[in-house]
Amino acid sequence: MVKESIGDIREKIDKLDEKLVRILNQRAKLGVRIAEIKATTGAPVFHPAREKQILGKVADMSKGPLSAEAVQNVFSEIFSATRSVEKNMKIACLGPAGSFSHLAVARMFGASCQSVLEPGIDRVFMAVQNGAADLGVVPIENSIEGAVGQTMDLLASSSVKVHAECFYDIHLCLMSKEANRERVNTVFSQYMPLGQCRGWLARNMAGVKIVETASTAEAAARAAREPGSAAIGAEKAAEIYGLSVLASNIEDRAGNQTRFLAISRDGAPKPGANKTSIVFSTRHEAGALFKALQPFAEKKINLLGIQSRPSPVREWEYVFFMDFLGSMDSAPVKWAMNKMEPFVAFIKPLGSYPAAMPVAKADR
Numbered sequence: 001m002v003k004e005s006i007g008d009i010r011e012k013i014d015k016l017d018e019k020l021v022r023i024l025n026q027r028a029k030l031g032v033r034i035a036e037i038k039a040t041t042g043a044p045v046f047h048p049a050r051e052k053q054i055l056g057k058v059a060d061m062s063k064g065p066l067s068a069e070a071v072q073n074v075f076s077e078i079f080s081a082t083r084s085v086e087k088n089m090k091i092a093c094l095g096p097a098g099s100f101s102h103l104a105v106a107r108m109f110g111a112s113c114q115s116v117l118e119p120g121i122d123r124v125f126m127a128v129q130n131g132a133a134d135l136g137v138v139p140i141e142n143s144i145e146g147a148v149g150q151t152m153d154l155l156a157s158s159s160v161k162v163h164a165e166c167f168y169d170i171h172l173c174l175m176s177k178e179a180n181r182e183r184v185n186t187v188f189s190q191y192m193p194l195g196q197c198r199g200w201l202a203r204n205m206a207g208v209k210i211v212e213t214a215s216t217a218e219a220a221a222r223a224a225r226e227p228g229s230a231a232i233g234a235e236k237a238a239e240i241y242g243l244s245v246l247a248s249n250i251e252d253r254a255g256n257q258t259r260f261l262a263i264s265r266d267g268a269p270k271p272g273a274n275k276t277s278i279v280f281s282t283r284h285e286a287g288a289l290f291k292a293l294q295p296f297a298e299k300k301i302n303l304l305g306i307q308s309r310p311s312p313v314r315e316w317e318y319v320f321f322m323d324f325l326g327s328m329d330s331a332p333v334k335w336a337m338n339k340m341e342p343f344v345a346f347i348k349p350l351g352s353y354p355a356a357m358p359v360a361k362a363d364r
Contacts, residue, residue: 024078024081027078027082028081028082028085031082031083031085031086032085032086034086035085035086035087038086043269044163044264044266044268044269045083045086045087045089045134046083046089046109046134046135046163046164046262046264047268047269047272048163048164048262048268048272048353048354049268049269049271049272049273049353049354050269050271050272051076051079052272052354052356053272054075054079055072055075055076058071058072058075059071059072076110077110077111077112079110080109080110080111080112080113081110081112083109083110083112083113084112084113087134088114089109089113089114089134089135090113090114090115090116090132090133090134091105091108091109091113091114091115091116091133091134091135091136091137091262092115092116092118092123092124092127092128092132092133092135092136092137093105093115093116093117093118093124093136093137093138094117094118094119094120094121094124094138094139094214094215095115095117095118095119095215095217095218096117096215096217096218096221097115097117097217097240098216098217098220098233098234098236098237098239098240098241099117099215099216099217099218099233099234099237100139100168100170100216100233100234100258101124101137101138101139101215101260102115102117102217103168103234103236104137104139104166104168104258104260105137107166107168108137108164108166108260108262109135116132116133119214120214121138121139121148121150121151121154122150122154124136124137124138124263125138125154125158125160125263128160128263128264128265129158129159129160129265131265134264135163135262135263135264136160136262136263136264137260137261137262137263138151138154138260138261138263139151139192139258139259139260140152140165140259140260140261141258141259141305141307142170142192142196142256142257142258142259143253143255143256143257143258144195144196144251144252144253144256145192145195145196146307147307147309147321148192149309151261152279152307152309152321153309153312155263155277155279155321155350156279156309156312156319156321156348157312159265160263160264160265161263161264161265161266161267161268161350161351162261162262162263162267162268162277162350162351162353163261163262163263163264163267163268163351163353164261164262164268164353164354164356165259165260165261165262165275165353165354165355165356166259166260166262166356167257167258167259167260167356168257168258168259168260169256169257170193170196170251170256170257170258171234171235171248171249171251171256172193172196172197172232172233172234172249172250172251172256173232173233173234173235173238173245173246173247173248173249173250174187174205174230174231174232174245174246174247174250175220175223175230175231175232175233175235175237175238175241175243175244175245175246176223176229176230176231176243176244176246177223177224177227177229177242177243177244178227178228178229178230178244178246179244180246181204181205181230181246181247183228184205184208184228184229184230184246185208185209185228185229186208186209186210186211186226186228186229186230187201187205187208187209187210187211187229187230187231187232188211188212188213188218188219188220188222188223188229188230188231188232189210189212189213189216189219189231189232189233190212190213190214190215190216190218190219190233191212192258193216193232193233194210194212194232196251196252196253196256197232197250197251197252198252199252200247200250200251200252201250204247204250216231216232216233216234216237217233217237217240219231219232219233219237220233220237220238220240220241220243221241223241223243224241224242224243230246231243232250235248267351267352267353268351268352268353268354270327270329270352272354273327273328273329273352273353273354274325274326274327274352274354274355275304275323275324275325275326275352275353275354275355276323276324276325276326276327276328276333276349276350276351276352276353277321277322277323277349277350277351277353278321278322278337278347278348278349278350279319279320279321279322279347279348279350280292280319280320280322280340280344280345280346280347280348281311281317281318281319281320281344281345281346282320282343282344282345283343283344283345284317284345288343288344289320289343291343292340292343292344293306293340294339295335295336295337295339295340296324296336296340298336298339299332299333299335299336300332301324301325301326301332301333301336302324302325302326303322303323303324304323304324304325305321305322305323306320306321306322306323307320307321307322308320308321309321325355326352327352328349328352329352337349
């Protein structure tokens with residue numbers, strides 16, 4: 001038996017690469033045809049439920065040596081490249097480059113989309129509302145620090161809809177131009193990451209000045225400019241801003257994840273939408289919240305979370321944000337929502353969209 005050389009194997013790889021490029025372009029041509037049909041119906045380019053379905057299928061088809069996750073990552077980039085042929089999608093998020101919101105955009109939409117980096121979460125909503133961006137990506141809650149109040153308030157007051165969601169593992173590092181922690185006298189970061197590693201800071205950076213910034217990426221940019229300073233954020237930000245990582249994985253608890261929402265003007269396509277978010281306030285009477293939620297229990301609708309926010313209208317009154325499994329178009333949800341109405345002062349559906357699982361992994 002003649003033993004294959006590296007050259008022989010590489011020749012086979014080259015031939016397979018030729019086939020892959022040909023097949024990818026054939027797939028892209030089909031995507032263009034779909035885009036042409038969508039243009040006549042007004043259907044959105046990004047269909048998260050369809051992409052989720054395909055990712056599940058290819059994971060099941062993969063028998064190795066590539067892992068199911070590796071195959072899914074490859075197909076996520078295929079989706080991104082195909083969407084770019086259909087349309088140059090603009091995705092707004094909190095900047096500058098290297099923020100966790102920016103990294104979440106890459107996770108959700110791949111490398112072929114165009115990120116529109118905004119200075120604030122409110123500006124992300126504005127970009128989506130006025131058509132400057134096709135979609136926006138905003139943080140809604142963190143597994144350690146809880147809800148992002150500004151995002152919730154903007155969801156309640158704006159006309160945008162929830163289009164999709166993803167869960168992103170948050171790993172924090174201390175980064176600086178300085179060679180070691182002893183030379184750092186100021187630490188910059190956004191309020192949530194500071195809360196996520198307050199224990200580590202107390203143990204390792206006692207007496208150091210803490211300065212809040214609008215985002216972790218802004219913190220990294222300032223640390224790159226200001227001697228004696230450091231930033232807390234994603235390791236990718238250290239790479240972008242030319243900083244050295246002085247300490248990794250400084251979050252206080254394992255399993256630190258942030259849930260991000262993709263928002264759009266029109267919401268997600270109906271097929272495959274199996275999770276719904278709403279915001280409501282109850283009447284100011286005893287048992288109103290219990291009565292408002294009881295219909296969901298009667299229909300065995302799984303409530304995934306409910307959080308309160310101060311009312312923007314009246315002091316010491318509250319609005320409630322609720323997530324549950326089921327689509328607004330399903331009969332049980334329609335029934336529960338109708339039964340809920342007599343006990344609420346107002347109710348606003350934020351959208352039905354495909355549920356994501358909290359298993360995403362951040363770049364390390």
